[in-house]
Amino acid sequence: MTTEPTETIGLLAGSRPRQRRERVIRWFFLSAAATSILISAAIVLSLAGEAWTFISNVELASLTDIGWFPRRGAYDIGTIVVGTLLVAGIAMLVAAPLGLGAAIYLSEYADRRLRKVLKPALEILAGIPSVVLGYFALTFITPELLRRIFGSEVAGFNMLAAGVGVGILTIPLVASITEDSLRAVPNSLREASYGLGASRMRTSLRVVFPAAVSGVVASLIVAFSRAIGETMVVAIAAGAQGGSLFSVNALQPGQTMTAAMASLAIGSDRVRGADFAFQSLFFVGLLLFTMTLTLNVISERFVRRVRQRY
Amino acid sequence: MSQEREGVREMPTTETTRAAQDGGSRSGFGEQTHDRPLASRRMEVPDDKARIDDLNEHPVVIDVRDLNVFYGDFHAVKGVALQIRQNEITALIGPSGCGKSTVLRCFNRMNDLIDIARVEGEVLYHGVNLYDTAVDPIEVRRHVGMVFQKPNPFPKSIYDNISFGPRIAGYKGNMDDLVEQSLLRAALWDEVKDKLKESAYALSGGQQQRLCIARAIATNPDVVLMDEPCSALDPIATLRIEELMQELKADYTIIIVTHNMQQAARVSDRTAFFNVQVNEKGQRTGHLVEFGETGRIFTNPIEKATEDYITGRFG
Amino acid sequence: MAITTPRAYAPDAVRRVLQRKKRDVRGRTFHVGLVATLLTSVAILVILMVDVVLDSLTVWETRSLGSFLTSQLSADPAVAGIAQALYGSIVLMIFTIAIAFPLGISAAIYLEEYARDTRFTRIINANIRNLAGVPSIVYGILGLALFVKALESITGPQVHGRSVISGGFTLGLLVLPIVIITTAEALRAVPGGIREAAYGVGATQWQMIRQHVFPVAAPGILTGTILSIGRAFGEAAPLLMVGGITTFFQAGDASIVEQLQGRFSALPVLVFSWVRFPQDEFRALTAALIIVMLVVLLLINATGIYLRNRYEKDL
Numbered sequence: 009m010t011t012e013p014t015e016t017i018g019l020l021a022g023s024r025p026r027q028r029r030e031r032v033i034r035w036f037f038l039s040a041a042a043t044s045i046l047i048s049a050a051i052v053l054s055l056a057g058e059a060w061t062f063i064s065n066v067e068l069a070s071l072t073d074i075g076w077f078p079r080r081g082a083y084d085i086g087t088i089v090v091g092t093l094l095v096a097g098i099a100m101l102v103a104a105p106l107g108l109g110a111a112i113y114l115s116e117y118a119d120r121r122l123r124k125v126l127k128p129a130l131e132i133l134a135g136i137p138s139v140v141l142g143y144f145a146l147t148f149i150t151p152e153l154l155r156r157i158f159g160s161e162v163a164g165f166n167m168l169a170a171g172v173g174v175g176i177l178t179i180p181l182v183a184s185i186t187e188d189s190l191r192a193v194p195n196s197l198r199e200a201s202y203g204l205g206a207s208r209m210r211t212s213l214r215v216v217f218p219a220a221v222s223g224v225v226a227s228l229i230v231a232f233s234r235a236i237g238e239t240m241v242v243a244i245a246a247g248a249q250g251g252s253l254f255s256v257n258a259l260q261p262g263q264t265m266t267a268a269m270a271s272l273a274i275g276s277d278r279v280r281g282a283d284f285a286f287q288s289l290f291f292v293g294l295l296l297f298t299m300t301l302t303l304n305v306i307s308e309r310f311v312r313r314v315r316q317r318y
Numbered sequence: 319m320s321q322e323r324e325g326v327r328e329m330p331t332t333e334t335t336r337a338a339q340d341g342g343s344r345s346g347f348g349e350q351t352h353d354r355p356l357a358s359r360r361m362e363v364p365d366d367k368a369r370i371d372d373l374n375e376h377p378v379v380i381d382v383r384d385l386n387v388f389y390g391d392f393h394a395v396k397g398v399a400l401q402i403r404q405n406e407i408t409a410l411i412g413p414s415g416c417g418k419s420t421v422l423r424c425f426n427r428m429n430d431l432i433d434i435a436r437v438e439g440e441v442l443y444h445g446v447n448l449y450d451t452a453v454d455p456i457e458v459r460r461h462v463g464m465v466f467q468k469p470n471p472f473p474k475s476i477y478d479n480i481s482f483g484p485r486i487a488g489y490k491g492n493m494d495d496l497v498e499q500s501l502l503r504a505a506l507w508d509e510v511k512d513k514l515k516e517s518a519y520a521l522s523g524g525q526q527q528r529l530c531i532a533r534a535i536a537t538n539p540d541v542v543l544m545d546e547p548c549s550a551l552d553p554i555a556t557l558r559i560e561e562l563m564q565e566l567k568a569d570y571t572i573i574i575v576t577h578n579m580q581q582a583a584r585v586s587d588r589t590a591f592f593n594v595q596v597n598e599k600g601q602r603t604g605h606l607v608e609f610g611e612t613g614r615i616f617t618n619p620i621e622k623a624t625e626d627y628i629t630g631r632f633g
Numbered sequence: 634m635a636i637t638t639p640r641a642y643a644p645d646a647v648r649r650v651l652q653r654k655k656r657d658v659r660g661r662t663f664h665v666g667l668v669a670t671l672l673t674s675v676a677i678l679v680i681l682m683v684d685v686v687l688d689s690l691t692v693w694e695t696r697s698l699g700s701f702l703t704s705q706l707s708a709d710p711a712v713a714g715i716a717q718a719l720y721g722s723i724v725l726m727i728f729t730i731a732i733a734f735p736l737g738i739s740a741a742i743y744l745e746e747y748a749r750d751t752r753f754t755r756i757i758n759a760n761i762r763n764l765a766g767v768p769s770i771v772y773g774i775l776g777l778a779l780f781v782k783a784l785e786s787i788t789g790p791q792v793h794g795r796s797v798i799s800g801g802f803t804l805g806l807l808v809l810p811i812v813i814i815t816t817a818e819a820l821r822a823v824p825g826g827i828r829e830a831a832y833g834v835g836a837t838q839w840q841m842i843r844q845h846v847f848p849v850a851a852p853g854i855l856t857g858t859i860l861s862i863g864r865a866f867g868e869a870a871p872l873l874m875v876g877g878i879t880t881f882f883q884a885g886d887a888s889i890v891e892q893l894q895g896r897f898s899a900l901p902v903l904v905f906s907w908v909r910f911p912q913d914e915f916r917a918l919t920a921a922l923i924i925v926m927l928v929v930l931l932l933i934n935a936t937g938i939y940l941r942n943r944y945e946k947d948l
Contacts, residue, residue: 020551020803027490029839030506030837030838030839033839034747034838036739037742037743037746037747038743038747038748039738040735040739040740040743041743041744041748041757042738043740044740044760044761044764044809044810044813045757045760046755047775047806047809048760048763048764050775050778050779051767051771051772051774051775053778054774054775054777054778054779055771055778057778058778059321063814069651070918077721078556090731098796099857102948105670105858107672108644108664108670109669110670110674111665111666111669111673113670113671114671115668117664117667119433125792126671126675127774129674129675129678130674132678133674133677133678133869135863135864135930135934136865136927137866137867137868137869137901137926137930138870139867139869139901139904139905139908140681140685140867140904140926141681141926142904142905142908143685143904143908143919143920143923144681144684144685146906146908147688148681149824149918150685163637169810176677179674183674186656191748194470196466196468196470197470197472197473197810198431199428199431199464199466199470200470200471200472200530200533201472201482202428202459202462203426203428203459203466203534204459204486204488204534204537205456205457205458205459205460205483205487205537205640206456206482206483206486206721207456207486207660208660208664209657209659209660209663209664210660211817214473214482214486214662217903218473218474219472219473227847230766233636233663233766234766234768236768236772236840237768237769237771238768238772239768239769239869239870240869240870240901240905243870243905244905244908244909248943255523255812266770266870269770269773269774269874270870270873270874273451273773273777273873273874274873276778287733289774290774290778293770293771293774296669296768296770297767298766298767299767300767300771301763302766304762304815305763306428308762314319317846318502412806443647443651444643444650445643445644445647445648446644446647446648448651450652453651453652454651454653457650457651457652458651461650461651486888627906
């Protein structure tokens with residue numbers, strides 16, 4: 009069957025409407041993906057605008073005042089930053105050993121059956137909402153645990169309980185990222201080590217762990233970033249709703265950046281943007297955003313280093 | 319009798335070459351040119367053959383009695399019996415899936431690392447059953463070293479790679495000397511003596527494998543197991559390692575698994591041929607077909623399966 | 634020959650060496666330590682559950698579950714219930730799904746199926762990863778600035794924009810990066826052969842995606858998105874920022890639109906509110922509320938896993 013060349017081209021040319029439709033569909037999906045950039049831009053804009061209003065109008069002296077009492081015009085950034093670092097630091101003291109230990113055990117010691125039973129436990133822990141941990145910190149950790157150890161020194165609201173609560177929240181994060189890095193270490197290295205007569209502990213600590221160290225560092229950085237950004241545990245268990253004096257005593261109430269923002273937002277029906285308490289919220293938000301973004305970017309560098317090696 | 323032996327000793331070079339040509343050459347490069355240097359080396363040591371039969375010179379180091387390996391319910395290796403002699407190179411050959419690597423790993427208890435692996439039978443090392451419950455596998459591995467198929471140096475410096483084994487064994491002597499000795503014996507010292515602190519990953523594939531050999535002998539083992547040590551290397555690197563093996567056998571007992579028949583013929587004193595049986599369920603069980611002096615195996619095999627394999631009819 | 638020392642190979646000597654299982658104290662302690670860390674985490678989980686259940690007992694003793702679920706907020710602990718919060722959470726989840734699923738799945742389809750590896754694509758991917766790591770309270774600030782303040786006319790003029798619409802949109806944005814990432818993973822897991830086969834019979838790209846890739850990836854996408862609902866369900870911080878109410882309010886017989894544009898609460902927000910009341914009865918009420926929350930979460934996650942298993946079996 010012979011066809012004229014023009015007919016053949018007609019056969020193969022395809023349908024215009026269909027091609028147009030395909031293009032439209034592609035643009036539709038592209039714009040969906042592009043909204044993510046819009047969201048980032050929106051976050052930065054919404055923070056920057058009011059933050060600038062705050063910083064340009066407020067007296068600089070009040071930034072190093074006695075404490076963080078936004079409704080009274082005392083905006084000591086140091087108080088809330090130190091509070092954040094203190095709580096996050098305590099959280100890491102809890103999460104790092106428990107998370108790393110669990111990861112090493114699951115990766116190097118546990119057999120298949122044990123992993124099937126124990127891993128879900130960590131996943132369940134990961135799914136517990138932070139308000140529940142806040143409740144637990146306030147009603148159990150403080151009275152049953154901390155008071156038993158430290159006695160009556162411990163205030164009803166204190167940063168130590170909040171730190172422990174945040175730490176518990178973060179254990180699964182440390183464990184899962186670390187375990188992934190450990191399992192990414194090729195088995196041939198383990199075989200080489202065992203072949204030389206190394207024990208399991210030696211192999212885990214001297215061969216596998218050093219090979220996976222970038223991933224471990226990444227997990228700790230991500231966990232720290234998460235701890236810094238955690239709000240509800242502190243809001244519930246660390247007290248200090250209205251504000252706080254500068255304090256490094258973990259057994260006493262304190263204020264973190266996140267809880268400060270929360271308390272500003274809750275009470276802000278009364279404060280109608282008249283003075284700068286409301287704007288301070290955005291300033292602190294910008295500060296927090298910058299800190300977590302920096303940490304996350306740094307941790308990505310470490311993850312990339314792991315991928316490069318293997 | 320020695321006349322026969324001479325005859326047998328001469329023939330391996332030409333017979334294996336012919337056999338290889340008949341069945342399809344495996345190594346694919348200058349079979350003739352390659353074989354000659356080693357052949358002439360062999361003939362320069364006329365009483366090699368006498369040594370082989372002298373039990374005082376080459377006592378049995380590992381005596382395998384009715385070895386069976388199971389993975390769960392699956393019978394992977396069936397009824398193996400052979401004897402490894404000191405200061406000899408014993409080759410385990412056979413088609414893929416015949417269990418030769420599994421058997422090799424029984425000699426240093428590496429199968430322990432697999433959850434579902436179960437070993438039955440006896441592996442007598444200098445008369446002591448390695449699978450006796452009182453035996454510590456970690457201790458076994460300090461006396462029976464291993465070199466793996468793909469070079470696997472640690473992501474550490476060359477120096478630290480070598481010193482790892484002795485250090486965990488509690489070596490208190492001069493580590494610098496020990497590292498130098500190990501690298502000398504592995505024929506790698508000259509190439510790396512100025513960069514001991516550099517990463518092992520900077521070495522070429524062949525160099526890495528010699529590093530792994532140096533690492534394995536640094537713990538002063540008695541037996542060195544090699545699981546297809548040259549299969550990931552180019553022909554020149556392969557040749558160097560084969561030469562190295564010949565030097566090392568003066569001080570160590572070497573057991574090598576190889577899928578390259580010509581290599582086994584070139585290098586080993588004794589050869590064990592394994593084959594695989596497929597049962598009704600499609601499961602593949604490995605077993606030992608024939609075991610004996612390399613020369614005889616390759617020129618005068620007793621079993622038909624052996625002859626079929628070495629003439630390239632399967633595998 | 635410095636590193637090879639003559640060895641005594643009498644079986645007794647060998648046995649002594651091999652059985653020299655040093656009481657590996659450090660190794661054993663390490664092992665125990667590791668188990669302890671894992672068990673501690675499990676113990677924390679168990680203690681938490683038990684504590685919450687015990688705290689809530691007085692509520693179950695004095696009231697029925699139904700009354701607890703359907704009573705409205707009140708200052709009197711004897712009659713206070715979680716009705717508005719439960720309703721609020723449900724509405725919020727519907728909004729979250731409506732916003733995050735279509736947008737997130739579409740974005741993931743673009744990134745995995747259409748996008749070429751250009752700078753633009755890499756920026757979008759990095760951006761999404763960063764968004765996933767932004768603290769939830771910052772999303773609350775975004776919601777405050779955008780939905781509460783700027784879009785006040787849509788989101789609820791009566792309440793200065795602090796309505797469940799604002800809350801729903803905010804949570805939708807919060808969960809969006811997670812939906813994108815899990816959907817992208819599910820799409821990536823689809824074997825390339827399926828795409829090639831579809832193209833091979835002349836399908837357009839959209840036909841291939843809709844009829845071939847998507848059905849295969851659907852179970853994974855479903856699971857990922859359901860798990861992200863679980864995450865949104867437990868969030869309180871962003872809701873506090875956009876006006877989730879921590880005091881009392883009456884859910885009257887207003888119309889649907891008025892209700893959506895009115896004050897709202899949610900289960901996690903209610904936890905925050907109740908936990909701050911000093912009375913013991915509110916302590917018990919909070920515990921009961923937490924149990925309801927955890928049960929709902931369990932149902933959500935179980936549904937996700939069940940659906941995944943069911944659809945994976947059909948394939």
